[in-house]
Amino acid sequence: MGSLIDLNLHPDPPNPTAGCSTSAATLITPKIEPKLEPLDHPPPNPNPNLGLPTTQPISHPEPVPDETNVYSEFDRISEMFLTAFANKIEKKDDFMLTDPDAQAIVPVPEQTHEENQLANATYRRKDPPRSSELVRVSNLGTEDERYFREVMRKTRMIYDSLRVLVVAEDEKRRSFDFVKSPRSRGDLKAASVMKERGLWLNRDKRIVGAIPGVNVGDVFFFRMELCVVGLHGQAQAGIDYLTSGQSSNGEPIATSVIVSGGYEDDEDAGDVIIYTGHGGQDKHSRQVLHQKLEGGNLGMERSMHYGIEVRVIRGFRYEGSASGKVYVYDGLYKIVEAWFDVGKSGFGVFKFKLVRMENQVEMGSAVLKFAENLRTKPLEVRPTGYVSFDISMKKESIPVFLFNDIDNNHEPMYYDYAATTVFPPFVYHIGAKGGGCNCVAGCSQDCFCAKKNGGDFAYDSNGLLVRGKPLIFECGPHCHCPATCQNRVSQKGLRNRFEVFRSQETGWGVRSLDLIQAGSFICEYTGVVLTREQAQLFTMNGDSLVYPNRFGERWAEWGDLSQIFTDYVRPTYPSVPPLDFGMDVSRMRNLACYMSHSSCPNVLVQLVLYDHSNIAFPHLMLFAMENIPPMRELSLDYGAADEWLGKLPICN
Template sequence: MGSLIDLNLYPNPPNATTLATDHATTAATSIIPKIEPKSEPVDEPLDVPPESNSNPILGLISHPTTALVPHSQVDENNVYSEYNRISEMFRTAFAGDMERYDEIQATTPEPLAIVPVPEENQLSTVVAPSRRKNSSRSSELVRVTNLGIEDERYFRDVVRKTRMIYDSLRVLVVMEDDKRRCSGIVSTHRARGDLKASAVMKDRGLWLNRDKRIVGEIPGVHVGDVFFFRMELCVVGMHGQVQAGIDYLTSSQSSNGEPIATSVIVSGGYEDDEDAGDVIVYTGHGGQDKNNKQVVNQKLEGGNLGMERSMHYGIEVRVIRGLKYEGSPSGKVYVYDGLYKVLEAWFDVGKSGFGVYKFKLVRMENQPEMGSAILKLAENLRTKPIEVRPLGYVTFDLSLSKENIPVFLFNDIDTNHEPMYYNYLPTTIFPPFVYHYGGSGCTCVSGCSHNCFCAQKNGGEFAYDSNGLLVRGKPLIYECGPYCHCPPSCPNRVTQKGVRNRFEVFRSVETGWGVRSHDLIQAGSFICEYSGVVLTKDQAQLFTMNGDSLIYPNRFSERWAEWGDLSQVFSDYLRPTFPSVPPLDFAMDVSRMRNLACYMSHSSSPNVLVQLVLYDHLNIGFPHLMLFAMENIPPLRELSIDYGAADEWMGKLLQSSSKYIMSKDEQALQRCSLPIPFPVVIL
């Protein structure tokens, strides 16, 4: 069971302006600096500040949600019980689809009420043009300690589901914008899906960790986790500022009138910053012009004072690095690199000749490897693998050129080269009778639109956005195929194009083989097909008698239903039931022919889902098993699937994989409490 520790600082602490005293004379004679948060480079001008009173999508009153509920206090039948308190608000929030935001009318009860709110206390709000003030963040400073394995899994699941909602909503906003453009409705700016998704979630009370200001680790967020947008950091409670590099509890909120810093973003926005990985010299905020040039002296106030006070009290800060990354939808990535201590603070003359405050941050020990270091390692592996890993590579193309991109085989543990003994199978082999089903395709010539024949087979919409990301999981997806007249560049041809990332099958020291990528995989991206030789039910019975490894598609968990599940946002959301699929009454033999997917481990909290797809035939009883990313998967992080219930039919693959992933989970979920250098109250 975890504990919340209330950080009750000394009521009469030493003078907090010691550093400023030495430079009082200088500051008095200099130009008054520009007082603003330390801003970091952004991809585009942001439309809303973090605590804006306005909202680009909805004008609904916003309230925080209670995210830190100990596992034992959560309704076992619904880990999202905290969200159910605002279900009535969801019901009335959306009158139409995403393109009708400015026309919605809603009636919102008090979302934080534990018991139903009387009708007379309910707020009737017209979304446009009226605006409601969002609730401010909590001023209660806490640290979460001693989380057990079950608590860690619970919070990890909450974070995963919240991020899936964010990603699904963001992709949906962009897709709706694309549909409007295809219909001739062209606006000046493209939709900022990251901003709109976060705004909707904030108005629904789906932002995490708003009821407590957490110092140290955020439950459910692991070192190395990657985010593509600054707003997503706000959504999960990692960093509460949209542009400011220092997130801190302000002096007006603090119980003793002193600000306390909780997290920083390091992205090279200040010329005096020095980043050596484990040691950072971080420059304070203030005194910059619009071109991020230092023009006047900084003052010891706001975030600067918060950093100094965190040093004084020995409070750790979270460090998130912002890095440029090719292929990112924002042009950057933000990776959580762990906890640092502020060991020194001093006033110095910067490169521009003006006074700046500098803070020396040193990474705390016994943490996983920094995510930014892994990103750098993966980048080097993509260009010069032999130099980075002179030993261990068995082959640089396990697929023997059958995939678009080579698949590496890596083993620096023993001499086992087992994957080399199988014939690599890039796509599934179906019985000949499967292709006897005739059919017709779309007649689109230049490219498919949302009113073409194939879109109608998918329920009136395509499954992918313009970037090839899965918008919403479905029982079955129809892609354009050989019957269609559209070109290969058609956006409804995604999975049939094969692998697009650099993967390696690697040997695990614990139990067996696994799969990881050298690339950062964006949530919703296609990974690969789970291939094998399809057997009918009668054939499968004969093969199992020989002890061959068979995979039964009907036993994969329906994780596709989680991707794009916006039931927490839309009250009328229904799980997709079209196109309908009969029970999959076949098996796949992977005992002699297989691809990289067969080496993916089993996990009850997977980062990969199985989506059924048809493209080269129309027999719905024999779909392809296509794999998509359920979350942003950092480079060199193992890929995992939920194979469903384990039984005697699953064979050796599931048994060995299951042991391996559980072993890794148990190691990753271990947490220990950190020493607290000031009085505390354990809740």
């Protein structure tokens, strides 16, 4: 088991100008406050009649240790707050005041069960302060790394599925609103609920260096998710640090920074970063005051003094991101130099030179840029290794690359590409006529297909899977709704660019050239379906099949909020009989057949029906269980063998 090493710091006599230019000691500067970075995207415009303020700078020279102010923006735009206290709000000097004795009871719209659960889950109590104990985790074995990775994966899955649920419930509520209220911030509410339930990670120790379970290259869409997993503990500030009030020696210590280009004097060369300290900017991100060696700036200087590494997370805008930005963990850096300089705007700024530590995997931000170039000019980026630029032969709307720079094996070229599963003809005889919805403009919650799903659609308006279910009914060819219907997600084929590649570790594998968001549809697992009797005859000839009943029920993990809601019940409707068929992929297959096996997969199998009504023969649709960065291998849990089916075959 890995060990926790306490970092007992015994400093030399404090020298606030250590490592800095002597001009810092003589330059007289006015007192300023730490500059906060904006949230992932601007909050919705509130009702102007309520006089809700915009975000105000924090008035403390250092962040409040217990971080109760993290959710102030969410609290201000919370629908419950607006509903329960609308009659008691008073505006004064751009701040919103409420009567502490307000007990007004006002009518509220009827809420769904999920909304009631979310409302109950956000009951707030005083949060305990973050730990002031600095530790470094070392000597992790293989089993330790798997354990922490699984804990991290499950925590992120709860966050993502809870955020998607919040957005889906908000969309449902707004569809009945005559006057549209502000949209709920799913990222903030999910983090708030998880904090209330004690599900934030790494709160009992302040970890220096790598966070167990977080890999270099991991991608996050929201700043609050960084707080949830303990990678960066500040919701807005770019420098996370142990405050002087918490530190045993009275000096702040920096542990992580976010490099997002928010300061004009920043320089980012990848392995070397010139990082500008915080403070001195106005609301338009213009440098208007001198910076001071205090708070996070002093924490950076002290970390350099003690030789403490910092985690670097890069944030930048990314097309297709849920928040418009992505945050990529790029590993550990040493602060090797600090000085005070005159910035481009003519004001004094602190600068810190960060150098990436050796023996780390490639930076995630570099991989994102590499994949972006690969999508547009593949031969310029990788002149050799391409076997085909589309093994689907245009059967998919997006080409599927085949890449092999290991050997001369071109096996995937020898199979017919099956974009959809081939079912026996008798499958379509059940419910072949009628059975579809009569929606014209678009489906609503009371349409026939929604009722087959238990009254709710399985996807939100962005096509993300809200919650895994035993079976999902999508609108099909007998429905009157348009192709843009919210309930037609998995039948539309590929949305992302993929490549099948040759690997020395796993044989053949699959990776995406795009960033895939958790809950997104990936592709169908296709082949030729055989009945049990046909499968038994087939295997007598020595051939092997893929058996869908072995994939297990990973779908139940996506949307499993049992740690959030005490009355959570795993979905059991609609019930599905055991999958009693095999799938022959020896002649026809698609890219999914090359996904590697993993007991900790990033892809799940969700059963879906849309083109027929025979629940014994569903489509095997694959969805992302987590945010999957470009060039990271996709993996499935193929399960274990059973008595009559023999050993599980994997295409590799």
